[in-house]
Amino acid sequence: xxxxxxxxxxxxxxxxxxxxxxxxxxxxxxxxxxxxxxxxxxxxxxxxxxxxxxxxxxxxxxxxxxxxxxxxxxxxxxxxxxxxxxxxxxxxxxxxxxxxxxxxxxxxxxxxxxxxxxxxxxxxxxxxxxxxxxxxxxxxxxxxxxxxxxxxxxxxxxxxxxxxxxxxxxxxxxxxxxxxxxxxxxxxxxxxxxxxxxxxxxxxxxxxxxxxxxxxxxxxxxxxxxxxxxxxxxxxxxxxxxxxxxxxxxxxxxxxxxxxxxx
Ligand code: KIV
Ligand code: NA
Numbered sequence: 001x002x003x004x005x006x007x008x009x010x011x012x013x014x015x016x017x018x019x020x021x022x023x024x025x026x027x028x029x030x031x032x033x034x035x036x037x038x039x040x041x042x043x044x045x046x047x048x049x050x051x052x053x054x055x056x057x058x059x060x061x062x063x064x065x066x067x068x069x070x071x072x073x074x075x076x077x078x079x080x081x082x083x084x085x086x087x088x089x090x091x092x093x094x095x096x097x098x099x100x101x102x103x104x105x106x107x108x109x110x111x112x113x114x115x116x117x118x119x120x121x122x123x124x125x126x127x128x129x130x131x132x133x134x135x136x137x138x139x140x141x142x143x144x145x146x147x148x149x150x151x152x153x154x155x156x157x158x159x160x161x162x163x164x165x166x167x168x169x170x171x172x173x174x175x176x177x178x179x180x181x182x183x184x185x186x187x188x189x190x191x192x193x194x195x196x197x198x199x200x201x202x203x204x205x206x207x208x209x210x211x212x213x214x215x216x217x218x219x220x221x222x223x224x225x226x227x228x229x230x231x232x233x234x235x236x237x238x239x240x241x242x243x244x245x246x247x248x249x250x251x252x253x254x255x256x257x258x259x260x261x262x263x
Pocket of ligand 2: 044045046057084141
């Protein structure tokens with residue numbers, strides 16, 4: 001695989017080709033995912049849940065994200081490395097810029113922020129300084145206590161048009177990628193069709209430009225009840241590299257997500 005860049009993702013979108021993304025938290029799994037052809041690796045603040053055992057992503061610190069970013073950067077191969085800004089990095093523009101700077105120094109190539117249209121100013125300041133941004137909309141886990149749980153978003157027409165409008169505003173402000181979590185497939189399609197930039201979905205149906213899952217869900221090692229949109233690819237594979245290949249191939253062939261994984 002040639003090094004994956006933002007231009008690669010844009011070219012995929014123009015060609016109508018999907019791409020796969022997966023979370024990674026260390027060098028060995030990053031290498032296996034990259035070898036499987038997975039185009040984008042995300043050091044997600046989901047690490048607070050799947051690595052640290054917390055009930056949410058809120059306890060994760062910038063230092064912890066930087067540590068895992070340095071680990072993944074050593075194994076990432078040709079994959080593009082996206083990294084989450086942790087909870088409250090958006091407390092002020094100054095903090096946002098400083099925290100994003102630390103992530104870039106640790107090896108991030110694209111930083112992801114949660115937040116609605118009000119994040120436009122912060123995104124503008126980041127992109128001015130050469131930090132590419134993915135804006136995460138829909139179910140934003142850092143606001144779980146305000147949302148009242150991990151619930152699907154954009155379910156009625158007003159909510160859906162608000163999410164589409166927010167995505168437009170954030171792209172206008174400079175966001176290079178949009179990520180949509182847990183929204184109806186019809187909204188995933190509408191946002192992907194309305195925007196020039198690549199749209200990555202998780203629980204957002206089959207029509208976004210890319211798909212992402214948490215590695216532990218792909219390997220079937222997430223404790224408790226798993227959400228409807230995840231799939232355990234280990235069940236159809238002989239080993240972990242095989243499960244990663246299967247996930248990548250199923251995304252590329254648009255076999256995943258299926259109807260049963262969508263809202
Ligand atoms: O932290 C994470 O893993 C994420 C993905 C679920 C998109 O933000
Ligand atoms: Na996250």
